[in-house]
Amino acid sequence: MFLIGILVVVAIVAEIFHRLNPWKKPEPPYEELIEKIKQADWYQELWQDEACRHVLETDPHVLAYYSGTYEAKRLLENRGFQLGLIDYVKEQAEKVVLNKR
Secondary structure (H helix, E strand, O other): OOOHHHHHHHHHHHHHHHHHHOOOOOOHHHHHHHHHHOHHHHHHHHHHOOOHHHHHOOHHHHHHHOOOHHHHHHHHHOHHHHHHHHHHHHHHHHHHHHHHO
């Protein structure tokens, strides 16, 4: 029981230090992250295609990929997450093209 009490106190102190850490770098603003995403090569490549651009602008599922700061950072840093978005956009763009015919 004593050991559990010590572990709880250590966890609480660690969480307080983590939240109040003066050396922690501040989070970049959401707008800055969105600008970085839109300047990325893979995003620019998608933007060049008219059908993909339409999906990027209008599809709510695409917006969910960078709906918050965490998601936007993940999209910038995680290649797998980027590939997921690219595949989704291309798949939806293909459906848009087929529907127009």
